Amino acid sequence: MAIQNRTYRVGDVTIQKVLEQKLRDVPKTFIYPTAKPEDFEGITTQLAAEDLEENREDLILSVHTWVVRTPKHVVLVDTGSGNHKQRPLNPSFHEQNIPFLERLRDEAGVLPEDVDYVFNTHLHVDHSGWNTVIKNDRWVPTFPNARYVFPRVEADYYGSPASHNEVNVPSLGVFEDSVLPVIEAGLVDFVGPDGGTYLDCFKFIPTRGHSIGHMSIQLASGGETAIFGGDILHHPIQVLRxxxxxxxCEFADEALASRAKILRKLAEDRALYCATHFGGSSTGYVALKDGTYTWTYA
Known part of the structure; x- marks a missing residue:
């Protein structure tokens, strides 16, 4: 796989990251509340500079979109948190005004009307926010010519009171302003619970656990493979631990099982992993050595 100017090639498909924002000074004990002190012992030396703040304690996380160009289509994988969304219970994403669409244009050469497909691995606050923008006091699809593709189970759940629980507080309001408008516009292709192939080179892989219908997305082209993992892994710490x-993560046991499945697949297939929240390039490779997984940035 040739990598040039942060553009990654998988067969005849290219992948490019467009940053929405970095999240800084995130305590690892907040992200991993069940961790024991020994889980973090010796881990710092195995992490890159882009993973941790200068104090080598707090985490650096990224929120971004993957721009995928096939010979036929422009595809966005996950869309960050969006602008002007009301998230009073989630200050990190409340009433933002970020020049993301300008970056999409200037860095990737993509205008909203150029996008053919938008894939959401799941429908949390920081993965579906740019599905819509505010126009004349209404939320409308940001990418008017695109088909929006996401798990039906996610839409059903977040559109119902069943999701109104403590773990989903950060995503309250997301269905109403970032999901329902694209459904009502008739732009959605739903993915069933078993996942499956889509277009010529994508496959949705069920990885329930972090959320109720979470999907990872495999890209295969020219004998090479990449995987967009959504929130299977938030940080390289989870490759090591x-x-x-x-x-x-709402469904703990299933999240563990899904993570194990994807890590095993990444190592066996030597697939390029395109993470949603890792810092730096956010891309790299998982390997298995002496029974332990390792992470190397690409």
Whole structure:
């Protein structure tokens, strides 16, 4: 896989990251509340500079979109947290005004009308926010010519009172302003609970646990593979300590099982991993050495 100017090539498909924002000074004990002190012992030396703040304690996280160009289509994988969204219970994403669409244009050469497909791995606050923008006091699809593709189970759940629980407080309001408008516009292709192939080179892989219908997305082209993992892994810490769930994982046992499945697949297939929240390039490779997974940035 040739990597040039932060553009990654998988067969005849290219992948480029467009940053929405970095999240700084995030305490690892907040992200991993069930961790024991020994889970973090010796881990600092295995993490890169872009993973931790200068104090080598607090985490650096990224929120971004993946721009995927196939020979036929422009695809966005996950859309960050969006602008002007009302998130009073989640200050990190409340009433933002970030020049994300300008970056999409200037860095990736993509205008909203150029996008053919938007894939959401799941429908949390920081993965579906740019699905919509405010126009004349209404939320409308940001990418008017795109088909929006996401798990039906996610839409059903977040559109119902069943999701109104403590773990989902950070995503309150997301369905109403970032999901329902694209459904009502008739732009959605739902993915069933078993996942499956989409277009010529994508496959949705069920990885329930972090959320109720979470999907990872495999890209295969020219004998090469990449995986967009959504929130299977929040930070390289979880490659080194796969038993750690985040504070945002709603179904703990299933999250562990899904993480194990994807880590095993990444190592066996030598697939390029495109993470949603890792710092730096956010891309790299997982390997298995002496029974322990390792992470190397690409």
């Amino acid at each position: 796969p038993h750690l769930n985040t504070v945002f």
